[in-house]
Amino acid sequence: MADVAEAILRSSAIAAQFGIWEERDFDAGRCPMRNVLDRIGDKWTMLVLMALAGEPRRFGVLLRMVPDISKRMLTQTLRLLERDGLVTRHVFATTPPSVEYRLSPLGLSALEPLHALAQWADANFATIRASRARYDDGLARTDP
Amino acid sequence: MADVAEAILRSSAIAAQFGIWEERDFDAGRCPMRNVLDRIGDKWTMLVLMALAGEPRRFGVLLRMVPDISKRMLTQTLRLLERDGLVTRHVFATTPPSVEYRLSPLGLSALEPLHALAQWADANFATIRASRARYDDGLARTDP
DNA sequence: CTCCTAAGGTCTCAAACTGAGACTATTGGT
């Protein structure tokens, strides 16, 4: 299929980009990969961004939407997203005050690559599960 | 710009997908998001996949390429990628034996969304850094 | 002989991070 050829082309594009990053030296403050991917590629950030995709959400709603996240980590994730300018925070003076989080234009722009990743995950989940099962079987067999 | 309109469309697409995932219940074994994104979205996996983009690499080369990764985490990351079928491992009977890792077709197919993400990171790094600086200033000012 | 080196790991221990859940503040309702 043409897919493979395309993948190889992409592959060299990525390799080239990696090379550029390498040259710029990987100093933690200067490398986009370490700064940006480390942040959005952590355990909860993608999930939170996706939970905010449809509409603004309140803290408590996010807490219920994102599976197994703790208050502590939700707070921290939202603070970092706010700091990076992907999310804005709005307090409403109700009692008790409620707080709404929404994606900024920058956050919105992050959805495109995230969506691509999510689709890939969805499309390949079955294959990956099968591979895991095969691998685990193989390991089990070499053991006794 | 049309970008915003597109982003909003994407936004609802993602929201819809999130909804589907929610319905399928978030049981850890069944949800593609938690299974796939949690894995490739961890601290090192993306970096390792990108390091493998251009050509197969040996363990030691990867260790030098991926900044600050430890042997321990490189081994673990590669094992998990192998288990998931994104990477294959080839041992050469030299002395001492050398080991080469290469992307499988599945791993190759993951490069596309990863590349999109990397480009996003690269394109928005400056903006994000500026936002961080602004945020940190603001916090510093409210403090004393 | 004996020692040194190479590659690709594993193992141990300390340090860093995370999760569970108790606790806080504010105010309207009963």
Next chain:
DNA sequence: ACCAATAGTCTCAGTTTGAGACCTTAGGAG
């Protein structure tokens, strides 16, 4: 006087990670 609701914060225990010592195997140097 007391309870409920929201959005956190705080503490402590448990988990994960990082740094670096150690292991294996065979060829080459001395």
